[in-house]
Amino acid sequence: MRRFILIAVPYLWLVALFLIPFVIVLKISLSDVALARPPYMPQLDFAAGWSGLVSFFAELDFDNFWFLTTDDLYWKAYLSSLQIALVSTVLTLIVGYPIAYAMARAAPEWRPTLLMLVILPFWTSFLIRVYAWMGILANEGLLNQFLLWLGVINTPLTILNTNTAVYIGIVYTYLPFMILPIYSALERMDDSLLEAAEDLGCSRLSAFWLVTIPLSKNGIIAGCFLVFIPVIGEFVIPSLLGGSGTLMIGKVLWEEFFSNRDWPVASAVAVILLLILVIPIILFQRNEQKQREAEG
């Protein structure tokens, strides 16, 4: 009995507040917009019994998904989300790997402090960290003031409200997610392997490519997924740092819902976003499982 309650309480909670909402999104994505409250139809009419159920399903259709393919905006937004996520994952890896590498090479008594310095920004509000860049990247912002003072440029660069600002924001906020898994892979590495490689005639650089990189492969893969997956649905960064030209699907969904009040189309956008995410999520899970098996 006690075991039953232990399982049932969290189970029912998740079914009610995670699974059912999801089914509702799926259902509304197949409905039509209506000038009513709630603004979609058909409504499921339980009072009408079986015939109500039949007519309800008869009225569902794929019109919203069809609509998504006819309007350029949507597939462009999907493609540009994928592109932004891909480029920023690579950028984060390039910035994050040397930091993780240097942390793993630091003296053991320093490592807990360095680790805390990486984790600390992660606990600080995401919104505030994105906001911090608005004052730096603006036309009259500190970066432009600094570059003008150095004499590198003569006229201020336009960075804020462009895709460049979005990339900077993503690399900045997601950097800890890249550093931590790579660091934990590198930290476990056995140094004598590097010495062996060098004894056998490897140069330092080729020992790095042939030994260090392959041994940190799992950390790299985990870090890349931890950046790539959430960035695809990102909303805050493109809406604060991006411009009108920055198309990302999270932002489109938000505007479809809050500005256009088109719930069925917003739901259809959500369903497709999820379908896009399924593949990287499955690959990520498989990588994690492989790693667990390798350790256990």
Next chain:
Amino acid sequence: MRRFSWFNATALSLGFAFLYIPMIILVVYSFNASKLVTVWAGFSTQWYGELIRNEEFLNAAWVTIKVAVMSSTIATVLGTMAAYVLVRAGRFSGRTLFSGMIYAPLVMPEVITGLSLLLLFIGIGLDRGVLTIVLAHTTFSMCYVSVVVSSRLVSFDQSLEEAALDLGCSAFDAFRLVTLPIIAPAVISGWLLAFTLSLDDLVIASFTTGPSATTLPIKIFSAVRLGVSPEINALSTIMIAIVTVGVITASLITKQAAVRQARDERMAERPA
């Protein structure tokens, strides 16, 4: 001997400069006398004064803290239960679905979680406000709690629990007297994680709130959309200070606990 070269030193200093300079600038400019956030006009604390007098921000802060305390507490209870089920309950029908539902919210885009919960709340006619935000936050943060707690449950020695049962403890007492103290650090860090996730959340709260409840992130977001403002800098500085003090204190406490535990273990091993 590990090599620590100039390359590593450069990587670390550039990396941490990148991570910290934006926040340091934010803090410094919150003490700027000028209304223009990018022009330095002398030291002043006037924006903190204006912040304290700003009722809207104070109300939003209060709502945010209420939501965070309630949702993280419920999430800790539910998440610990879920972790226990995942690690200890063995097989039961629907186990795959259960573990799927625990892991899926961790990778679900916030816009989708927010949208789906809003549609649910409207569907069942629940008035949107503090309650609906608490329900939403509890749901996604309980998953984080259960991941943190289950990793601790996996690593601990189950024979301790069996010993307590052999010595006559009821299953509940064995949990309360043996298991809970051992997993307590994980439960506490799970609570802290849930608390910060709730404090931080903009997207899900925006979807699930109604006109009666505005949280701080929602307030900040709508202010920030209009541009940089010194008041927001002051508010950010306060939040950064709280988090920094909290994280450093927590890490000192866990460090002390680890030292104490190591000493106790040494004492226990010493022959009498």
